Amino acid sequence: MMGLDNPIHIAFLLILVLLVFGAKRLPEMGKSLGSGMRGFKDSLTGEGAQTTLTAQQAATTTPTPVTPVAGLSAMPADGNPPQAPPAA
Numbered sequence: 001m002m003g004l005d006n007p008i009h010i011a012f013l014l015i016l017v018l019l020v021f022g023a024k025r026l027p028e029m030g031k032s033l034g035s036g037m038r039g040f041k042d043s044l045t046g047e048g049a050q051t052t053l054t055a056q057q058a059a060t061t062t063p064t065p066v067t068p069v070a071g072l073s074a075m076p077a078d079g080n081p082p083q084a085p086p087a088a
Contacts, residue, residue: 004010021029041047 004013018026
């Protein structure tokens with residue numbers, strides 16, 4: 001029997017992959033493969049689109065609080081900066 005069910009064959013393949021790609025590249029390849037598989041699964045189930053849509057809705061409906069800075073006057077609602085009072 002010459003399949004991958006033999007542990008020696010699996011060990012041989014792992015050693016071969018380690019020699020070809022090196023120890024530094026294996027974690028990067030695993031992370032890339034995992035994110036690709038996760039993206040593929042999300043595209044099939046539609047979970048990624050729902051998460052993105054929910055994040056976009058939250059970003060557009062949540063107002064950003066404005067914190068006043070000491071020493072600066074607030075900008076009026078019309079968008080024009082306040083005018084300095086005329087000198088006496």
